[in-house]
Amino acid sequence: MQTIPSVERLQKGPVAICECLQSIPCNPCADACPRRAITVREINDCPVIDEDNCNGCGLCMTHCPGLAIFVVDYTYSQDQSIVRIPYEFFPLPQVGVSISALNRRGECVGMAQVIRVQKSPNKTNVLWLAVPDELVMEVRAIRLQEEQ
Numbered sequence: 734m735q736t737i738p739s740v741e742r743l744q745k746g747p748v749a750i751c752e753c754l755q756s757i758p759c760n761p762c763a764d765a766c767p768r769r770a771i772t773v774r775e776i777n778d779c780p781v782i783d784e785d786n787c788n789g790c791g792l793c794m795t796h797c798p799g800l801a802i803f804v805v806d807y808t809y810s811q812d813q814s815i816v817r818i819p820y821e822f823f824p825l826p827q828v829g830v831s832i833s834a835l836n837r838r839g840e841c842v843g844m845a846q847v848i849r850v851q852k853s854p855n856k857t858n859v860l861w862l863a864v865p866d867e868l869v870m871e872v873r874a875i876r877l878q879e880e881q
């Protein structure tokens with residue numbers, strides 16, 4: 734079951750958020766975590782992240798076939814946070830561009846700036862997006878068309 738990290742945990746730095754809500758036989762996220770911070774008790778159970786043990790490295794994201802894990806970092810700057818999203822489309826956006834930030838329903842909720850494009854050979858690429866603090870729990874996708 735997904736949980737939202739406490740404010741205290743968010744203020745300590747990057748942390749993974751798992752939005753994997755379906756009972757499916759899957760667990761590569763748990764196998765990928767070097768800190769053993771992800772538990773999938775039975776193979777059909779939803780993963781649970783031990784947020785205090787997670788350091789936000791993001792390895793689990795690149796191994797998740799469901800694109801269901803995100804990493805957020807509230808400590809990026811005074812008024813902006815980072816949300817890292819898995820991204821399997823091409824072309825990849827350029828670092829520095831501003832793009833439409835979408836919520837879980839595909840609705841535009843504002844703008845995001847791409848601050849890093851993390852390529853993962855044979856795994857899922859990851860985009861690092863700077864967004865206003867208030868959008869970090871909203872932004873889960875992007876749209877490139879109008880901005881490129």
Ligand code: SF4
Nearest residue numbers: 766787788790791793
């Ligand atoms: S971000 Fe890193 S430490 Fe946290 S759950 Fe994923 S693999 Fe483990």
Ligand code: SF4
Nearest residue numbers: 753759761762797799
């Ligand atoms: S790898 Fe992804 S889809 Fe599979 S259990 Fe983990 S979070 Fe869910």
